[in-house]
Amino acid sequence: MKLNIKELSMHLSKFSNVGTIFKKELRSYFNSAVAYVVIVVFLAIVGWMYTSSMFLINVASLRMMFELVPLVFLFVVPAVTMRLLAEEKKAGTIELLTTKPLHDWEIIAGKFLAAWALIGIALLPTLIYYITIVFLGDIDNGPVIGGYVGLLLMAGVYVAIGLLASSLTENQIVAFIIGLLLMFAFYMMDKVLIFVPDFMTSVVEYLGIDFHFSNIARGVIDSRDIVYFGSMLGFTLYLSVVSLEKRKW
Numbered sequence: 260m261k262l263n264i265k266e267l268s269m270h271l272s273k274f275s276n277v278g279t280i281f282k283k284e285l286r287s288y289f290n291s292a293v294a295y296v297v298i299v300v301f302l303a304i305v306g307w308m309y310t311s312s313m314f315l316i317n318v319a320s321l322r323m324m325f326e327l328v329p330l331v332f333l334f335v336v337p338a339v340t341m342r343l344l345a346e347e348k349k350a351g352t353i354e355l356l357t358t359k360p361l362h363d364w365e366i367i368a369g370k371f372l373a374a375w376a377l378i379g380i381a382l383l384p385t386l387i388y389y390i391t392i393v394f395l396g397d398i399d400n401g402p403v404i405g406g407y408v409g410l411l412l413m414a415g416v417y418v419a420i421g422l423l424a425s426s427l428t429e430n431q432i433v434a435f436i437i438g439l440l441l442m443f444a445f446y447m448m449d450k451v452l453i454f455v456p457d458f459m460t461s462v463v464e465y466l467g468i469d470f471h472f473s474n475i476a477r478g479v480i481d482s483r484d485i486v487y488f489g490s491m492l493g494f495t496l497y498l499s500v501v502s503l504e505k506r507k508w
Contacts, residue, residue, distance in 0.1 A: 344426045
């Protein structure tokens with residue numbers, strides 16, 4: 260089997276394009292106040308709510324934090340993603356991007372990874388709570404690892420949804436509202452089952468993102484939950500690519 264050097268170099272250049280956009284977007288977050296505001300606000304809200312309840316329950320566990328963070332994500336993630344494509348469209352710079360040898364999926368992938376990385380960076384300081392609890396008492400590491408894996412997967416899906424919302428409009432505020440509503444809808448699906456007909460209960464429950472996060476946060480990683488997060492990520496990013504391509508129609 261002969262190695263086609265030309266095809267290999269083309270594939271590598273595509274990953275290089277994604278990496279370039281990723282670095283550009285991540286740098287733009289930290290060159291402005293966005294990253295610092297997001298990280299400080301996120302940590303302030305989670306820290307205040309978690310520490311105020313930690314000593315009340317008197318249990319060496321991060322369970323309360325893992326219940327709080329998904330709620331904070333509903334507001335933080337749309338704030339991070341609302342500008343990704345909406346701002347480019349409004350300023351006309353999206354056309355400059357597309358005149359370069361870039362595919363639409365490369366633009367989407369680079370911007371998605373940058374926003375996802377920022378949320379991951381915001382989560383890192385919460386490890387202080389884990390270290391604190393280790394000193395206070397024994398802790399089950401399984402749910403801790405599962406909780407953080409679940410939060411990263413949930414953040415990825417939320418970022419993909421926020422990116423899709425940003426691709427639908429030129430207005431950042433509208434993108435924020437659309438992203439918030441879509442994320443809230445998926446978050447609430449497994450919590451409104453009493454209003455759902457019996458024959459649709461299992462389907463609606465499966466679509467609920469918090470249902471799958473809760474499973475992983477217990478420390479048990481089920482293939483069904485991984486398939487859910489992978490499918491949601493792939494499908495939502497695909498819709499973002501289609502939405503970006505519609506300007507050519």
